[in-house]
Amino acid sequence: MDPTYSPEAEAYREKVQAFLAEKLPSNWNGLGGLEGDDITDFVTAWRKTLYEANYLAPGWPSEYGGAGLTATEQVILAEEFTRAGVPSGGPNDVFGIQMLGNTLLMWGTEEQKSHYIPRLLAGEDTWCQGYSEPDAGSDLGNVGLRAELDGDEWVLNGQKIWTSAGHLADHIFTLARSDPDSPKHKGISFLLVPMDQPGIEVRPIKMISGESEFNEVFYTDARCPKENVVGGVNNGWAVAMSLLGFERGEAAATGPIRYQTELDRLIEMARERGLTDDPVIRQRLAWCHSKVQIMKFLGQRTLTQFLAGHHPGPDGAISKLYWSEYHRVVTELGVDILGADALYIEGRPPSSSFQTDDPGAANTSGSWVNTFLNARAGTIYAGSSQIQRNIIGEMILQLPKEPKPA
Numbered sequence: 573m574d575p576t577y578s579p580e581a582e583a584y585r586e587k588v589q590a591f592l593a594e595k596l597p598s599n600w601n602g603l604g605g606l607e608g609d610d611i612t613d614f615v616t617a618w619r620k621t622l623y624e625a626n627y628l629a630p631g632w633p634s635e636y637g638g639a640g641l642t643a644t645e646q647v648i649l650a651e652e653f654t655r656a657g658v659p660s661g662g663p664n665d666v667f668g669i670q671m672l673g674n675t676l677l678m679w680g681t682e683e684q685k686s687h688y689i690p691r692l693l694a695g696e697d698t699w700c701q702g703y704s705e706p707d708a709g710s711d712l713g714n715v716g717l718r719a720e721l722d723g724d725e726w727v728l729n730g731q732k733i734w735t736s737a738g739h740l741a742d743h744i745f746t747l748a749r750s751d752p753d754s755p756k757h758k759g760i761s762f763l764l765v766p767m768d769q770p771g772i773e774v775r776p777i778k779m780i781s782g783e784s785e786f787n788e789v790f791y792t793d794a795r796c797p798k799e800n801v802v803g804g805v806n807n808g809w810a811v812a813m814s815l816l817g818f819e820r821g822e823a824a825a826t827g828p829i830r831y832q833t834e835l836d837r838l839i840e841m842a843r844e845r846g847l848t849d850d851p852v853i854r855q856r857l858a859w860c861h862s863k864v865q866i867m868k869f870l871g872q873r874t875l876t877q878f879l880a881g882h883h884p885g886p887d888g889a890i891s892k893l894y895w896s897e898y899h900r901v902v903t904e905l906g907v908d909i910l911g912a913d914a915l916y917i918e919g920r921p922p923s924s925s926f927q928t929d930d931p932g933a934a935n936t937s938g939s940w941v942n943t944f945l946n947a948r949a950g951t952i953y954a955g956s957s958q959i960q961r962n963i964i965g966e967m968i969l970q971l972p973k974e975p976k977p978a
C-alpha cells in the first residue's frame with residue numbers, strides 16, 4: 573500500500589485546484605449549500621464547464637472527446653472535485669458515460685462509437701440500464717427478455733425492473749435472450765434500444781423514501797435496428813460483465829473522502845444537540861470513525877493497484893460490502909441523534925438518492941432521514957451484500973463453492 577504521488581502529479585493537482593478556484597463561485601461551500609432549482613441550475617452549468625474542459629470523460633483519448641489523462645491524473649481530479657463538493661458530471665453520466673461510453677469504447681463498432689460517443693458527451697441522449705428482471709437479479713444470467721430478428725430489426729418482448737432513471741431516459745441499454753436454445757449465460761445480446769416508441773411502457777415504482785427513482789419497463793413488440801447489438805450477437809454476457817467492471821479506480825480515493833465529510837457533519841450534529849458527552853453516542857461515533865479509517869486504508873490499497881495499472885477484480889466486493897453495510901449503520905446513528913425530530917421531515921433532501929448527502933448540507937431531518945432510507949438500497953444495488961460475501965468467500969478466500977440447486 574503506497575499511493576504516493578510524484579512531483580509531476582502534485583503539479584497537476586495544483587492545476588486542478590486552480591481550475592476549481594477559477595470556475596466556482598468565491599463563496600462555494602459544496603452542493604449541499606444550494607436549494608431547489610439552484611441545485612439543478614448549478615449542476616447543468618457545471619456539466620457544461622466540464623464538457624468544455626474535456627473533463628466529463630477525463631481518461632478517454634482526445635479523439636473521443638476525453639482529456640487523455642493518466643490514471644494518476646484521473647485520481648487527482650476526482651479527489652479534488654470530491655474535496656470541493658462538486659459532481660464529476662451530470663446525473664445521467666453514470667449510465668451514459670461511465671457505463672455505456674466505456675463499454676462502447678471497448679466493444680462498439682466504429683459506427684456505434686462515432687454516433688453515440690459525441691452525443692453522450694454533449695448530453696443529447698439520456699440512458700438507463702435494463703439488466704434486472706423479476707426472475708433475474710442476483711442471477712442475472714437468467715434474463716428472459718426475448719429478442720428476435722425480423723428483417724433489419726430486433727423485436728423485443730418481456731419485462732425489466734428496478735430501472736433507475738427509466739422515466740427520464742430516452743434510451744436503454746438492455747440484455748435480451750437472442751438464442752433461447754443456448755445454455756443460460758450464452759445466447760444473450762446487449763442491445764441499444766430507443767425508448768420513445770409505442771412498444772415501451774415505463775411504470776414508476778415508489779421507493780421507501782417516497783420518491784420514484786426506479787421503474788418497471790415493459791417491452792411489447794418494441795424494436796431497434798439490427799446493428800444496435802454491441803459486441804456481437806449472443807455475446808452479451810461478456811459485454812454486460814465488462815460494463816459492470818467499469819467501476820472507476822478513483823472511487824477508492826473519493827469514497828473515504830465523502831464518508832469522512834459525512835461523519836464530520838454527524839459529529840457536528842451530535843455537538844449541536846449536546847450529545848457528545850453521551851457515552852453510548854460517543855461509542856457509536858468512535859465505531860464509525862474506525863470504519864472510515866479502515867475504508868481509507870482499503871481505498872489506498874485499491875488505489876496503489878490502480879496506479880500500478882491493475883483494474884479492480886473480485887476484491888472490489890470487499891469495498892462494496894464495506895461501504896454499503898457501514899452506511900446503513902452510520903445513517904441509523906444520524907436518525908437516533910435527531911431523535912423525535914426525525915419524525916418531522918424538514919429541510920432540503922439530498923440531490924441524489926445514492927450514497928451520502930452532498931457536502932455542505934445542513935444537519936436537517938430532510939438530509940439525514942432521506943439518506944438513512946436510501947442507504948438500505950446500497951446493500952442491494954450493484955450486487956447485494958450476500959452476493960458480495962459469496963464472491964469474497966469463493967473468489968478471494970478460495971472457500972468451497974456454494975452448492976448449486978439441482
Ligand SMILES: Cc1cc2nc3c(=O)[nH]c(=O)nc-3n(C[C@H](O)[C@H](O)[C@H](O)COP(=O)(O)OP(=O)(O)OC[C@H]3O[C@@H](n4cnc5c(N)ncnc54)[C@H](O)[C@@H]3O)c2cc1C
Binds near residue numbers: 700709949955
Ligand atoms: C436503488 C436500486 C437501483 C437499481 N437500479 C437498477 C438499474 O438501474 N438497472 C438494473 O438493471 N437493475 C437495477 N437494480 C436492481 C439490482 O441490481 C437488483 O436488485 C440486485 O441485483 C438484486 O436482485 P433482486 O432484487 O432480483 O434480488 P434477488 O436476486 O431475488 O435476491 C433476493 C435476496 O436473496 C439473496 N440471494 C440471491 N441469490 C443468492 C445467493 N446465491 N446466495 C445468497 N443469497 C442470495 C439476495 O442477496 C437478496 O437478499 C437496482 C436496485 C436498487 C435497489
